[in-house]
Amino acid sequence: xxxxxxxxxxxQAPTKPKAAPAARQFDVADLYQGPIALGAEGxxxxxxxxxxxxxxxxxxxxxxxxxxxxDIEYNxxxxxxxxxxxxxxxxxxxxxxxxxxxILLPLLTFATRRKCLFVGGPGxxxxxxxxxxxxxxxxxxxxxxxxxxxxxxxxxxxxxLGNPLPADLVNAQSMDEIRIAWRAWLGMRVKIVDxxxxxxxxxxxxxxxxxxDNYAEVLNHIYECPEAAWYLTANDDQGGGxxxxxxxxxxxxxxTVQALxxxxxxxxxxxxxVEENVRPEELVPPEIxxxxxxxxxxxxSIRQVGIPDAVRRRLEFxxxxxxLFETAGGQFEYMTKDTARLAGADRGAAQAADNGRDRLxxxxxxxxxxxxxxxxxxxxxxxxxxxxxxxxGEVELEDLRQVLPFVLHNKLQPDPxxxxxxxxxxxxxxxxxxxxxxxxxxxxxxEFNRLDLDRxxxxxxxxxxxxxxxxxxxxxxxxxxxxxxxxxxxxxxxxRKLYGPLYxxxxxxxxxxxxxxxYRSWLRSQ
Amino acid sequence: MISPAFASILASGRAQFNGRAAxxxxxxxxxxxxxxxxxxxxxVDPLVVAVAAAAPERAGGVTLAAYDMALxxxxxxxxxxxxxxxxxxxxxxxxxxSFAPLLATAPxxxxxxxxxxxxxxxxxxxxxxAQWQRELAALAAQIATVAQLRAVGQVLAWRAGVxxxxxxxxxxxxxxxxxxxxxxxxxxxxxxxxxxxxxxxNPWRGNAEGREFGSFSGLGGAFGTPPQxxxxxxxxxVRSAERHYLLVADACGAVLHxxxxxxxxxxxxxxxxxxRVDGASLHIGARSIVLDVPPGDIAIAANAHTVAIxxxxxxxxxxxxxx
Numbered sequence: 001x002x003x004x005x006x007x008x009x010x011x012q013a014p015t016k017p018k019a020a021p022a023a024r025q026f027d028v029a030d031l032y033q034g035p036i037a038l039g040a041e042g043x044x045x046x047x048x049x050x051x052x053x054x055x056x057x058x059x060x061x062x063x064x065x066x067x068x069x070x071d072i073e074y075n076x077x078x079x080x081x082x083x084x085x086x087x088x089x090x091x092x093x094x095x096x097x098x099x100x101x102x103i104l105l106p107l108l109t110f111a112t113r114r115k116c117l118f119v120g121g122p123g124x125x126x127x128x129x130x131x132x133x134x135x136x137x138x139x140x141x142x143x144x145x146x147x148x149x150x151x152x153x154x155x156x157x158x159x160x161l162g163n164p165l166p167a168d169l170v171n172a173q174s175m176d177e178i179r180i181a182w183r184a185w186l187g188m189r190v191k192i193v194d195x196x197x198x199x200x201x202x203x204x205x206x207x208x209x210x211x212x213d214n215y216a217e218v219l220n221h222i223y224e225c226p227e228a229a230w231y232l233t234a235n236d237d238q239g240g241g242x243x244x245x246x247x248x249x250x251x252x253x254x255x256t257v258q259a260l261x262x263x264x265x266x267x268x269x270x271x272x273x274v275e276e277n278v279r280p281e282e283l284v285p286p287e288i289x290x291x292x293x294x295x296x297x298x299x300x301s302i303r304q305v306g307i308p309d310a311v312r313r314r315l316e317f318x319x320x321x322x323x324l325f326e327t328a329g330g331q332f333e334y335m336t337k338d339t340a341r342l343a344g345a346d347r348g349a350a351q352a353a354d355n356g357r358d359r360l361x362x363x364x365x366x367x368x369x370x371x372x373x374x375x376x377x378x379x380x381x382x383x384x385x386x387x388x389x390x391x392x393g394e395v396e397l398e399d400l401r402q403v404l405p406f407v408l409h410n411k412l413q414p415d416p417x418x419x420x421x422x423x424x425x426x427x428x429x430x431x432x433x434x435x436x437x438x439x440x441x442x443x444x445x446x447e448f449n450r451l452d453l454d455r456x457x458x459x460x461x462x463x464x465x466x467x468x469x470x471x472x473x474x475x476x477x478x479x480x481x482x483x484x485x486x487x488x489x490x491x492x493x494x495x496r497k498l499y500g501p502l503y504x505x506x507x508x509x510x511x512x513x514x515x516x517x518x519y520r521s522w523l524r525s526q
Numbered sequence: 527m528i529s530p531a532f533a534s535i536l537a538s539g540r541a542q543f544n545g546r547a548a549x550x551x552x553x554x555x556x557x558x559x560x561x562x563x564x565x566x567x568x569x570v571d572p573l574v575v576a577v578a579a580a581a582p583e584r585a586g587g588v589t590l591a592a593y594d595m596a597l598x599x600x601x602x603x604x605x606x607x608x609x610x611x612x613x614x615x616x617x618x619x620x621x622x623x624s625f626a627p628l629l630a631t632a633p634x635x636x637x638x639x640x641x642x643x644x645x646x647x648x649x650x651x652x653x654x655x656a657q658w659q660r661e662l663a664a665l666a667a668q669i670a671t672v673a674q675l676r677a678v679g680q681v682l683a684w685r686a687g688v689x690x691x692x693x694x695x696x697x698x699x700x701x702x703x704x705x706x707x708x709x710x711x712x713x714x715x716x717x718x719x720x721x722x723x724x725x726x727x728n729p730w731r732g733n734a735e736g737r738e739f740g741s742f743s744g745l746g747g748a749f750g751t752p753p754q755x756x757x758x759x760x761x762x763x764v765r766s767a768e769r770h771y772l773l774v775a776d777a778c779g780a781v782l783h784x785x786x787x788x789x790x791x792x793x794x795x796x797x798x799x800x801x802r803v804d805g806a807s808l809h810i811g812a813r814s815i816v817l818d819v820p821p822g823d824i825a826i827a828a829n830a831h832t833v834a835i836x837x838x839x840x841x842x843x844x845x846x847x848x849x
Contacts, residue, residue: 026774028680028694034642035602036595038635393718 009378023287049298050391053111056136056288057389061103063131064280066269069260071434072099072402074390078305087428097390105257105406106133108229108385110190110290111298114378115211115230115252117196117410122235122258127194128281129259129486130231134190135284137229138291144192147185151198153242156208160199161216162223163185179222189228189292196232196249198242204249211252216227254378256409258434299389305384306394306410310454314397315379317453318404320445321363321500322412323370332510337369348417355499359419363440363447364500366420368413375411382407397445405437458488459505466512485513527792531578535589543593549816554601562597569605569618570596576623581630591633595641604645611648613655614641621659624666628652630677635672644677650688651748652739652781658686661710668706677702681710687779694742696725729831730847733777736832740782742841743767748782756793757829761792764843774846775832798828801848808835810848817844 031040061067073079076096084091093488102118102125109116110133118126127148134144145184149160162182172178185191193199199207210216211230216223232243273279290298328340340347347368359365382403387395414421414429414436423429429436448454473481489509492502528536536543551557570592578585596618599605605614617640622629628636647655659691669675677698684695699707704718714722724731741747750767761774765786772785800831802809806821810833817824819837827834828848835844 026690028684028691028698031680031683031688031691032639032642032676033645034638034645035598035604036634036638036644038638038642276552413780 017440037399042130049294049301050263050388052290052294053107053287053298053389054391056290057099057103057107059285059288060107060129060132061100064284065103065129066266067100067102067125067260068263068266069100070094070098071101071260072104074098074398074402085199101406102129102257104389105255105382105403106130108382108389108403109133109231109255110136110229111295111389112302112349112381112385113229114254114381115232117256118231118233118254118259119236119256124259124262125288126233126259127192130190130192130194131232131281132284133229133231134188135281136288136290137188137190137295139188139190139280139291141281144188146189147188148192148194149183149185150442151193151195151242153198153200155199155203157203157267158218160203160206161210161218163427164219175220178219178220178221180223182216182218186216186223186225189226189295191225191228191230193230193232195234197234197236197245201243201246204243205248208246208249218304250410251372251374255382255406257406262433282370302381302385303386305387305392307383308379308394311383311395311397311400312456313453313460314445315376315400316447316504317448317501318441319371319376320504321444324364324498324500324503326357326498337367341369357499360423361447362499363443366415366418366436366440367460368415369411371408371412375407379404401438401441401445404441405434408437409433412440426511459508461462462488462512463508466515470515470519473519475520478520478523482513482516482520485509485516489513528567529575529578531585531673532566532571532574532589535574535586536830539586539590546594547597550597550601554597556603557597557601558606558713561608562600565596565600565606565615565618566593569615571625572619573622573629576626577630577633580626584630585825588629588633592637595637599641609823611645613648613659614644617641617644617659620763621663624663625669625675627823628669628672630671639672639676639679643683647683647686647688650781651826652779653683653687654779655686658682661685665706668709674702674706674840678706678710685778687781688780688783689776690774690783692729692776692778694727696722726777728782728847728849729776730849731777734847736844736846737780739773739775739780739843739845740841747841752841753836753843754836755825755827755834755836755843756790756795757827757832758789758793759829761829762827762832762834762843763790765790766841773843777847780845797826798833801826801828801833802837808833808846810846815846819844 026117039440073092074096075094079095082091082093083089106116106118106129108114118129120126120362131141131144131148132148135141139147160183162180164178164180175402191206196204206216210225214225214227216225319354323336323338325337325340326335327339328343328345329335357365379400383395383400386399386403387393390399392399414433416430420426426436426439429439453460462481465481490504492509496502541655547559547562551559556569573592574585574589577588577682596605599614603609604611605618609615618637622637622640625636644655644659647653647658658679662679663677669678672730680691680698681695681702684691699710701721701775705714707718708716708721711721711725716780730736740749741752743750748766748771749764753764755762755764755773758772761772764771764773764782765787770785770787770790772783772789774781774783800811803817803824803826806817806819806824808815808817808826808830817835817837819835820839823838825836827836831848833846833848835846
């Protein structure tokens with residue numbers, strides 16, 4: 001065994017150093033800490049799992065997957081920026097620790113046991129990245145490779161889930177007597193489906209059940225799968241696969257990551273692998289392998305990360321922009337894009353009948369759909385995971401901003417006919433969906449700031465008042481609150497165009513009004 | 527020319543040694559093979575010779591460990607003719623051979639500990655690494671185990687000026703045989719429990735004069751402007767030119783660590799009643815000390831053991847024992 005490990009080295013320094021605490025503990029053992037690793041003293045101290053997660057990230061990004069694309073940018077103070085090329089695109093040099101989405105998002109998926117889709121051309125490391133996640137979960141490379149499902153046009157449900165045993169098929173008197181030889185991958189903690197857009201539609205439906213409900217069913221037999229992180233790959237997510245991916249399956253994907261091109265400046269890394277005849281996935285350091293219990297614990301810790309009200313409000317405001325479609329419904333509650341979609345209405349005609357809102361300012365005009373509950377939940381969990389990964393106990397707005405494009409990537413469909421995309425400076429957003437989504441969130445935040453909603457949010461005040469509970473609220477107070485709601489609705493609707501956030505505010509006020517009305521009726525019946 | 531013993535081991539494993547060097551060059555692209563060769567000659571050869579004399583059958587294993595370690599140290603630029611600090615070279619050349627019997631049994635631990643300690647000592651401003659090396663070499667014959675080497679090294683590091691190791695070093699000394707502990711403190715005739723108790727109670731034991739710390743950064747010192755000082759339990763928080771430090775000082779030395787503005791603001795600003803300044807004289811209880819700074823604007827701060835004196839006319843901090 002060589003003394004030098006070119007690939008298995010982990011940094012001993014904390015990956016995210018924090019300011020030293022005020023109370024100091026000087027350790028005389030520091031005398032012997034240095035570049036030389038001492039075997040006898042080597043018993044490793046228990047590291048916090050967020051640090052272990054960061055160690056895993058940095059090992060992958062530095063030694064396994066060559067992805068020098070730091071597209072998740074954090075800044076700590078001013079950063080250096082340059083305008084480059086004829087298009088004057090900005091090259092930003094972040095002033096704080098920044099990350100490569102292609103590695104980080106799959107890792108957060110691993111930590112939260114969600115579902116990640118890799119998209120991008122062949123040979124860009126999609127499958128290799130998924131493979132590494134399987135190894136991080138403690139499986140050998142061979143096990144992960146054998147358990148990986150490869151989508152192909154002849155894939156049957158039996159190929160995917162398992163076969164009935166032939167002898168039972170002949171001899172069994174009832175379905176219960178037929179035993180099923182379940183596929184091994186169903187029991188894996190990391191499930192990989194390669195090129196899922198090449199799977200026939202019928203088999204996709206069986207996959208949907210496993211992905212959505214975490215069990216497989218063959219001939220009335222049920223296999224309960226363990227909690228797992230899912231990785232799917234596709235060369236093309238826009239319908240260019242062998243089969244169209246069914247919408248429900250696509251909706252189960254929590255986050256989409258794009259594999260970016262290889263930078264030839266890093267060819268020396270490839271040369272080293274050729275010369276040393278090594279595969280990084282076979283050399284994952286044992287220190288960054290996670291046990292099932294550790295991933296459970298990480299999941300608990302991530303869920304405990306707080307989301308401050310101010311950050312949550314920004315997300316509420318952002319999500320409010322997209323569902324309203326005023327001409328789609330006659331009744332207030334049905335003025336949504338989903339109503340129009342369900343009816344198969346002519347979207348162009350409906351838009352033509354729109355009543356002159358500022359279609360550039362209205363972010364809702366840029367999309368064909370709204371944001372689903374599942375997507376919002378995925379946004380929250382990934383924002384928490386990002387904050388946890390960065391060693392923080394609370395989500396910052398920037399955490400949300402960074403994960404949002406990847407979660408909404410194949411959820412929020414852009415409307416290419418929107419006036420926004422017709423502007424020359426926005427032309428690139430037609431193809432750069434991640435950039436567009438980030439821009440969309442920035443525009444939403446600008447509007448949030450313009451409306452001064454951090455300080456002036458009367459609907460929020462009424463909502464907070466209601467959240468205190470109705471116990472002991474007098475009829476007189478109830479009537480006063482009802483009046484305040486009605487007055488606020490009157491103010492908010494007077495001569496104003498209807499935009500998404502206002503629509504949701506009005507629905508919330510209607511809800512509060514209804515609750516107080518019911519409460520008043522109950523009071524009067526006492 | 528290297529010794530026949532070392533040359534013979536290198537020749538017998540030529541392919542293996544060359545392979546390791548080639549591998550290390552990939553890991554450290556700036557590894558200077560000429561510098562590595564020089565370090566093999568100056569640093570590795572003497573200890574191989576010493577081990578070959580003490581335990582010939584272990585010379586091969588020790589050489590292998592030393593060779594790998596040398597590659598790593600030269601690769602980091604810490605050893606060899608171009609090393610920024612010559613201490614590591616002299617530790618390998620002069621100190622390590624005196625531990626030949628220990629090297630023969632645990633080469634990685636002994637060489638690793640000595641190397642890391644040398645690098646650490648060289649990095650502590652105000653420490654006296656030459657003293658540490660000299661005193662450790664003097665005790666080499668009495669050190670029988672790796673654990674004893676570890677503890678004696680820690681004690682001597684404190685005594686060589688690494689003041690913040692005081693409590694840890696005292697705890698380490700307690701694990702040593704009393705005779706060795708007393709030898710490490712240079713008091714072979716004393717009674718160890720008594721010495722230990724005195725050292726624990728009084729950080730300035732053996733140094734009634736105190737010490738002066740710091741000077742103008744433009745002349746290689748630590749402070750850009752005359753420092754302001756506040757006392758804490760650990761030492762003194764110092765502010766100078768918008769930078770903040772923690773000064774830990776005792777009879778053996780004084781070491782500056784980084785600190786924050788918040789720590790400075792939170793440190794108490796009061797003066798102890800037993801200490802007062804009168805003109806250019808400092809009065810500690812019944813004692814009077816004439817200070818060598820101009821009178822006026824002299825500031826003092828004191829914790830349980832030490833008083834620190836500063837003046838707008840000097841970049842130095844005067845530290846005096848209270849007892």
